[in-house]
Amino acid sequence: MGKFPGQHSRPPDTDTSLRLAAPLQSCGRTGDLRLGRRLHARLVLSGAAAASAFLTNHLITMYSHCADVTSALRLFHAMPRPNLVSWTTLISGLAQNSMHGDALTAFASMRRAGLAPTQFALSSAARAAAALAAPLLGAQLHCVGVRIGFDSELFVASNLADMYFKSGLLAEACRVFDQMPHKDAVAWTALIDGYAKNGSLEKAALAFRAMKREGLVGADQHVFCTVLSASGGLKDAWLGRTIHSSVIKAGFQLEVAVRNALTDMYANAADMEDAARVLRIDPQGWTVVSATSLIDGYIETERVEEALRIFIELRRQGVEPNEFTFSSMIKGCAMQALLEQGAQLHAQLIKTNIISDSFVGSTLLDMYGKCGLISLSIQLFNEIEHHTDIAWNALINVLAQHGHGREAVQAFDRMTSSGIRPNHITFVSLLTACSHSGLVDEGLKYFNSMKDAHGIEPKEEHYSCIIDMYGRAGRLDEAEKFIHEMPVKPNAYGWCSLLGACRMRGNKELGEVAAKNIMELEPDNTGVHVSLSGIYASLGQWEDVKAVRKLMWDSRIKKLPGFSWVDANNKTHVFASEDWSHPQQEKIYKKLEELYERIKEEGYVPDTRFLPCNLDNAAKERILRYHSERIAVAFALISMPATKPIIVKKNLRICVDCHSALKFISKVESRDIIVRDNSRFHHFGKGRCSCEDYW
DNA sequence: GTAGGGTTAG
Known part of the structure; x- marks a missing residue:
């Protein structure tokens, strides 16, 4: 009596230590911190913990597994x-616990304390270097490994290979992997995933084959997940299907992660039927991840209604959508300019705390921008608490698409001065903004600052923006010179910009060069031939026009039909050129005729330069008068209250003549008309357009 | 005797 327990206890013997350690181990496995603390307290009272490094090590492990690093550190430092x-x-x-920097510091301290690292310590340190994508530190660890003979050990080498892959050093990673005498499923996963994440999807698929051919290791669920993700990226449903059958043979088809990977693979390969089938066979109901994969697949294939169906069904099953689900859905609304549905999703988001997610906030901002409501877009940006690079990029992009070049430049300056580092996407938006607003000098200034001031190597898309910038400004000679001096070849966007500029300026020679390059890069591009024949038409070279038409006919290339969409009375109405299928066609026709007379009185002159010469003038004017965007605007004028802005969406670029006509229509009707074509926005009002005719 | 690696959605 009177003695505290353990006051006189001796260091516990081996049997006692083992007995006490077992519950700690199982506690670490389950991650039950409360139980762990109770066990800790009991050990302190018994005096065993303080006396035994062995038990303290167990306690440190337990706390680490229960994510209580502070306690683990305290115990360690008290030793x-x-x-x-x-x-x-x-x-x-x-x-x-993702404290990678601290892990590496601890590794250095361990060596300073004169202890040779174990393979366990080395592999953990390599893992930390991998997570930090720190190849210099990683290579030092590699050297340590070579010196003490652990560089080919299973765990160390897997982590070293992973570290090199995550740092983008593929050759180094492969060298480490190839030197491993023993490779297990984890090592193969690191290899396959390493290739895939570096964009070498074919090599990832080949690595999976090599693994099967070697036949020493069976694929586990992680291997399947990685290779499925790679084959989804390849958009190779056949490869995916082969792997799917292996999954079933190996009995992993009911694993949650594998099923999600399968859904995602089929969705990426645009095989939505099979993607949905994988999801339907789920015996335990849906997970938010696989349903989101499916939704995203529908969105990417522009099947927004089906995505919405899954979304509703998901909620019916009681599964809460998360930030990924919402951003996919909102992205779909942005693509199709579905303002009503987008606003509903916004309302649902306000009820959750997901709204503070910067990704979701940015997709919302983007959606409102793409629906034409730029002021709402800016307001949303201002409501985001922490402006990440994603949010800034979205804002700059919206400003660019609406032709607000100056504001985009200001936003960029605010972004950099608030300490957010721009990335290559930021520069695509910024340069587009400069290009669309004719800010050539500013654009060049920012382009030239990319590498030195921001450490970003300009890529082909940035070079293409500069081509676009010169082209829009009519500086075709400089565009041509720039292309010759570029270290990379322009991409399709660059050549299309140049072709468009050549069409506007009637430059046949350069236009033909651009067209040839587009046809090589994008054999299915239908717009090239149309633009090219437009150049010939504007120069009156009707023989060449005929030749292009014949080429199109022979190679079965059809001109992409132009469509316009407009939302009125909670419904989306779609119109084609000379489209008289709408139930209110007679009223629309009358309105168009009336508008035509009124704008002509105001000074509108039809621009028939790009139309075939074999038509008489009346026929030419008739074609222009019934372009889809004009029918859509006429319909909106007769069916919407005068207070609502008219927002028309087009799948092609607005033509010069419609652009001129809509300016006049906005004047005679005193209405704001917003047209989103496939490259940017035009805000028509009071006889002017926001692009100031610069597009 | 105690310690370790890879996986699924923007």
């Missing part, structure tokens, strides 16, 4: 003589 396992446990615990 009079941490042993090899103590250090190793600490380093791995820090790495497990």
